[in-house]
Amino acid sequence: MGKVNGGVVTEAGDVCWLRADVALAAAARRHAGQLARGICLSGERVSQVELCVTEMATNLLKHTRDGSLALRVVRFGGRAAVECLSLDSGPGIEDVPLALRDGTSAVGTLGIGMGAIGRLADVSGIHSLRGRGTVLYARFHAEDTTPEPDARVAAVDTGGLTRPISGEQVCGDTWAVRTTGGAGDDRLLLMMCDGLGHGPLAARVADRAREAFRDSRRPGPSGVLEDVHAGLRGTRGAAVAIALVEPAEQRVRLSGVGNISALVTVAASRTALLSMPGIVGAHLPRLRTFDAEFPPGAALVLHSDGVSDRWKPADFPGLFAQDPTLVAAQILNQAAVRRDDAGIVVAAHRRA
Numbered sequence: 001m002g003k004v005n006g007g008v009v010t011e012a013g014d015v016c017w018l019r020a021d022v023a024l025a026a027a028a029r030r031h032a033g034q035l036a037r038g039i040c041l042s043g044e045r046v047s048q049v050e051l052c053v054t055e056m057a058t059n060l061l062k063h064t065r066d067g068s069l070a071l072r073v074v075r076f077g078g079r080a081a082v083e084c085l086s087l088d089s090g091p092g093i094e095d096v097p098l099a100l101r102d103g104t105s106a107v108g109t110l111g112i113g114m115g116a117i118g119r120l121a122d123v124s125g126i127h128s129l130r131g132r133g134t135v136l137y138a139r140f141h142a143e144d145t146t147p148e149p150d151a152r153v154a155a156v157d158t159g160g161l162t163r164p165i166s167g168e169q170v171c172g173d174t175w176a177v178r179t180t181g182g183a184g185d186d187r188l189l190l191m192m193c194d195g196l197g198h199g200p201l202a203a204r205v206a207d208r209a210r211e212a213f214r215d216s217r218r219p220g221p222s223g224v225l226e227d228v229h230a231g232l233r234g235t236r237g238a239a240v241a242i243a244l245v246e247p248a249e250q251r252v253r254l255s256g257v258g259n260i261s262a263l264v265t266v267a268a269s270r271t272a273l274l275s276m277p278g279i280v281g282a283h284l285p286r287l288r289t290f291d292a293e294f295p296p297g298a299a300l301v302l303h304s305d306g307v308s309d310r311w312k313p314a315d316f317p318g319l320f321a322q323d324p325t326l327v328a329a330q331i332l333n334q335a336a337v338r339r340d341d342a343g344i345v346v347a348a349h350r351r352a
């Protein structure tokens with residue numbers, strides 16, 4: 001991760017959302033297979049991705065009230081992976097370790113079982129809240145290897161997720177993570193952006209924001225935000241927050257404009273980081289930077305107003321020790337609204 005100076009660590013891309021209906025398994029197999037072939041997975045690996053989403057789809061249809069699959073390609077530096085996420089709204093899994101054990105496929109006849117998903121995928125996770133819903137996560141890397149050493153020892157892991165408003169395919173909410181550019185520098189910059197409105201015009205704002213964020217060479221969060229402001233001129237504008245995560249200093253600094261929620265949670269306590277009123281790309285107020293402690297074990301969560309800010313870390317026992325992608329997915333699953341684009345990005349400071 002530190003090898004690429006100022007390089008993108010990971011960022012939002014197209015997410016294929018499939019609601020649970022009778023055609024889910026077939027649609028999921030088709031989309032997941034396309035994504036897997038698109039990043040040149042072997043034929044055997046493509047079949048495993050298809051098996052994984054078939055199991056997820058069948059579980060959703062047989063055992064949950066309502067749910068979706070989210071399928072996408074993610075890139076970490078130069079490496080690609082297919083990610084499969086299953087999100088449902090209950091009833092939740094009573095005994096997760098039991099559900100992961102072999103021979104307890106929820107499907108009974110055709111299924112490979114949830115435990116097999118974990119064995120097939122390079123990275124996987126599950127988080128279940130009784131009565132409220134489960135998120136399952138599986139990632140398949142393009143190369144048949146574990147993540148490169150740099151990424152594995154990195155002090156801070158990140159992940160995010162976006163979901164368009166009902167009825168739209170593209171999303172005006174976006175996120176991105178990159179290194180700061182200094183040699184041997186383990187600091188990260190995160191962006192959460194909510195392009196005003198929704199649909200293709202908002203998605204264009206999101207694209208432009210990621211581009212400006214990627215290209216900015218300013219050192220601090222307010223400088224990067226000014227560059228994103230310049231990049232969004234002439235668009236309908238956005239709410240944007242930029243966070244600088246400094247693991248060695250155990251601090252997060254954030255500069256935001258518009259309605260982006262930002263908080264740091266450590267052991268169920270939470271510290272909110274404020275944004276200023278204004279519209280990035282149209283009217284930038286005098287910027288302020290707020291900071292918070294970010295010790296090992298802490299997580300930084302940034303999300304748009306498509307995710308309700310009424311959720312509390314204490315409502316998610318066990319979640320913040322999980323992969324940041326799973327954290328993002330479960331918060332979105334529990335707190336997102338359907339009447340707006342939703343987007344969330346999470347950075348987790350790993351314990352040594």
Ligand SMILES: [Mn+2]
Pocket residue numbers: 194304305306340341
């Ligand atoms: Mn919004």
